[in-house]
Amino acid sequence: MANIITVDHVSMRFNLAQEKTETLKEYAVKLLRGQLMFNEFYALKDVSFQVERGESVALIGRNGSGKSTMLKVIAGVMYPSQGSVRVNGEIAPMIELGAGFDMELTARENIFLNGAVLGHDRAYMQEHFDSIIDFAELKDFVDVPVKNYSSGMLARLGFAVATEVKADLLVVDEVLGVGDFMFQQKCQKRLADMLAGDTTLLFVSHNSQQVRELCSRAIWLHHGVVRGDGPADEVCTAYETAMQRGEV
Structure with a gap:
């Protein structure tokens, strides 16, 4: 089966200013004079994986592990500092619902x-x-x-x-908590119906039960590095065990 997503040695680096500037003018002046000092922060470090067409894959991990950054790189919202991402199909991103609306x-x-x-x-x-x-x-x-x-x-x-x-690829970031319980159930059923119709799902959630219900595979990110990749139930169990032991 052909890959719909290929993530090849992707790293995402952000430069964090060491000192606070009060105004945009002050920031611009210091930047032009070379007076700004930065700390490098890697949200993703040499991440590689493939997703086959029709797969349902979850990205799991603690806050700040790089999950949402990875989704944004795949959706084309961000460009990686290193490496490459190839997507073979039409993407429907649900990273921030309603973000594209004119209020x-x-x-x-x-x-x-x-x-x-x-x-x-x-x-x-x-x-x-x-x-x-x-x-x-x-x-x-x-x-x-x-x-x-x-x-x-x-x-x-x-x-x-x-x-x-x-769409060929549905990219979902923590959006199944919308509405009341009945509406959440309706959302999950729609996603399940789409998966049955050969749509590929890439899903971020902190809800292990949702991951187990919707996804056949999980990729565990920890500080921007892949720590686990395999059957959803096995990877979720390993992640939960590590949390209970205080290892993550």
Whole structure:
């Protein structure tokens, strides 16, 4: 089976300023004069792995382990400092639901706007419009500017748009906590249906139970380095054991 993701010796380096600057002007002046000192911080260190088409893979690890950075590199939001990433297919990123919405526009307008960004014409989005609104449970608020939505309503709309449009690769970062319990169950069922239809899932979560339910494989990142890669249940168990022992 062909790989849909190939991560080849990827490192991601950030430069952290050693001293605090109060204003942008002060920062720019010190930068031009060569007076700024930086500490190098590696969010990812020489990470390599492949994901086959149709696989469901989770990235697990403590906060700051590099999981979200890895997703952003794969989604093309960030470019690695070293190494390369190849993705063979269309990506539907759910890294921050609603991040691409225009807050002054209504839900109706944002659905068509997001569709255009994803490369779909108006007729295609019109065909899927009712399904998106029904799934998000926002029928009574479709012509309300989304700036008046709660964070949960915004996330539900974002999830509905991202998962209605078929993609080869679904990149999901900690977004299954949106809405109430029943809506969370509906989100998990939709993801399961997409996986049954040969969509590839790359999933970040701190919820080991969700990882075990949705994913067949897990990659454990620790301080930007791959510490484990294998069947989801085995890797989650090793990770949980290490946490209980205070090793991570």
